[in-house]
Amino acid sequence: MKEKILIVEDEFIVANDLKIMLLKAGYEITGIASSVVQARKLIVDKRPDWVLLDIMLKGDLTGIDLAWELREIQLPFLYISANTNQTTLEAVKATHPYGFMVKPFRERDLIVMLDIAKYRFGQEKGTLAEIPLDNENEEIEGIIGKSSLLREVIEKIKIVAPAETSVLILGESGTGKERVAHSIHDLSAHKSNAIVIVNCAALPHSLIESELFGHEKGAFTGANSLRIGKFEQADNGTIFLDEIGELPLDSQVKLLRVLQEKEIQRLGGNKTIKINVRVVAATNRSLEKEVAEGRFRLDLYYRLNVFPIQLPTLKERKEDIEALADYFLKKYAASSRKNVSSISTAALNQLKNYDWPGNIRELEHLIERNVLLAKTSEIEKFDLPSHNSSPLEFNNGKMKSMEEMEKEHIMNALQICEGKVSGPGGAAELLKMQPQTLYSKMKKLGIKQGYN
Template sequence: MKEKLLIVEDEFIVANDLKIMLQKAGYQVVGIAASVAQARKLIEEKKPDWILLDIILKGNLTGIDLAWELREMNLPFLYISANTNQSTLEAVKATHPYGFTVKPFREKDLVVMLDIARYRFNQEKEDLAINQVNPEIQEIEGIIGQSPLLKETIEKIKIVAPAETSVLILGESGTGKERAAHAIHELSANKPNPIVVVNCAALPQSLIESELFGHEKGSFTGANALRIGKFEQANNGTIFLDEIGELPLDSQVKLLRVLQEKEIQRLGGNKTIKINVRIVAATNKTLEKEVAEGRFRLDLYYRLNVFPIQMPSLKERKEDIEILAHYFLKKYATSSKRNVISISVKALEQLKSYNWPGNVRELEHLIERNVLLAKTSEIEKFDLPSIAPAASLEIGTNKIKSMEEMEKEHIMNALQICNGKVSGIGGAAELLKLQPQTLYSKMKKLGIKQEYN
């Protein structure tokens, strides 16, 4: 039986083209609605299986308003929109859609997006059934906390780990994306084999292909020996592509081919090598926006975004701060053989009132440093960084700063404190808990000059 789809789109030409594409792909389109009110009526009458949803509609209500209603009805939906404003994308993500694509799109892209959305929806139903049978969520080593958001993340990790599905881990810097990748590997059948970690932002552009896929001896000047690339090293295991959003477009094409064909070719070689590698990627970027602005390939995005996992920021799970603080206290007191066994109530209140721009990584380094500096068995107070994350709302105005504006301002504040020094001891990279290569990459993207002071 054909799946029934309802299109909610206020531009008739776009909606009609979409209807033709869907019918050609074997779907049954039960109607077109131009407003939320029309959509509600058609949903009640036609009982569609899926909703394709634009954001800007006729009337006072938007597609996002309707999405919250669809969530209540457990009716799956996907967004089709030309709107890539950062605040809009954040509002879209909050509704947990099963897919999002930017207009205009190709028929092939639409079909792939629907296939992936169906997989995600069915997976979610299976997850719910598993939770009803076994509601207890076991902890994962290195991922610490009891907050509802973190429990949801752990649940997703445990569900996807045994599969061979590609995973995209999303979240701010310092939220534990690499730890999540290791957990996925350790809970999979690939555990006896290696997990290879690649920081895409740190790869020199001229050497990306050689690093990922290897090269033959003599393939270019300086290639004095055969080099085995990261994908070959990870054969029968897992490759973790951190900061995937920093990969240049031409390298994205090659990565897509590896995902599709499951084979590589060394630079300078003429032989294809079959590989069996599970790909886990991570980014702190909004990839939908990167796609819309031409910096990330839509087809690669679909391939990677089969099973997204969102790592919550520390400010979203402040109830976990005390648990984390004591965990890191025990860890570093033991490793440094220091007799530091407690944190004062006042010091804990300091931790809970701070906004944690560097997330769990920042908290960990703070505890480690204070364990080493403690003069008694208790940490009595913390000297938290004087820089605070840029306010998201400018006082006296209604303008909300974009994540990019906030990130730029935060980096510039750090550079000012460090007198323009980026790397090394006392540099902005150390203060921000970032790899120097990552910070240089962010500065270049945001237009921050190195000599800034």
């Protein structure tokens, strides 16, 4: 049975284009309303399954006013609007839509957005949305484990990978965000082309535009030759924007324009270059909190957050620890050509009873280090940091000062990261702070930089 959609849009040309796209995709259109009053009548008479909702409508009431009514009667809706000012977007967010598309958009973006909205609605109602899954019973290479939380992640990867929509991967440092980005690329139509990795936190502020979009020779002092930017390098492929929350606001504006227009302009150039790039972004920050505190644009958040994938911490999926440990054991035993083939039951219990603040990355580093140090074919014991102790720690019978606890915490992080301070897998990333801040704290606390 065809799903019925009501279009609430006051511009006839836009509404008619939407109708043509949706009919072509197999939906039934119950009508077009240009005002909230008309929409109310059509909802009662035609009983649509979904509503596509513009914000600015004829009459005194807006699409946001209607959205609150739709939530009351539990009729799912998506916004389609060109209105992206901050105040409006905050009001939009409060109505909890199942999707938000910024005009102009492509036909395939609309259809994918509807599929994803149905999936979200199905999850919310406890039913599975009817989205075909390719290779449903196959594992994904490099993603190890059988826990229910991980199976949900794998299911989402398989749903979104064949589409062209943007993906936002959320999770703590070390949970495997880059691995998931590679999996999305490998299962997509872009798999024969490049995936370009960009660590947004590592881009110098003054060079962000040049790094992302390239520059012409002579564009600025020191630009002695043409530079092809990351987006151009990723044309017909995938670009993975890691730590997207670190981008400054002015760069966010430029990125939003690229996502909307599907074109770039090199710094110092006047030629517009069309690009076809799948965008996958990731962050260990709460972007909603960043938006609320004015550090991240809400319209960019909506553009990226079309299909979020939340990665569980290792602490939340401890049933996967044994499989992960075995995977890393085989990997590093082979690469180091060492005859280490097993982990004792006692050592496995150590791993399962530890809280893993550094997540999978910490486990991987631990296994790699112990394979190199192993003197027999079995790892019998792990030397784990004491992260599970009470926050009210004591030194010689006296409660430790905040400075002592902070120093010990940093030292533990450095131990986990094998002395690495900055960059991917470094202590700064683990502690969720800027490398410069960590270096400053280390100097103040008397922690020698020889760790790095």
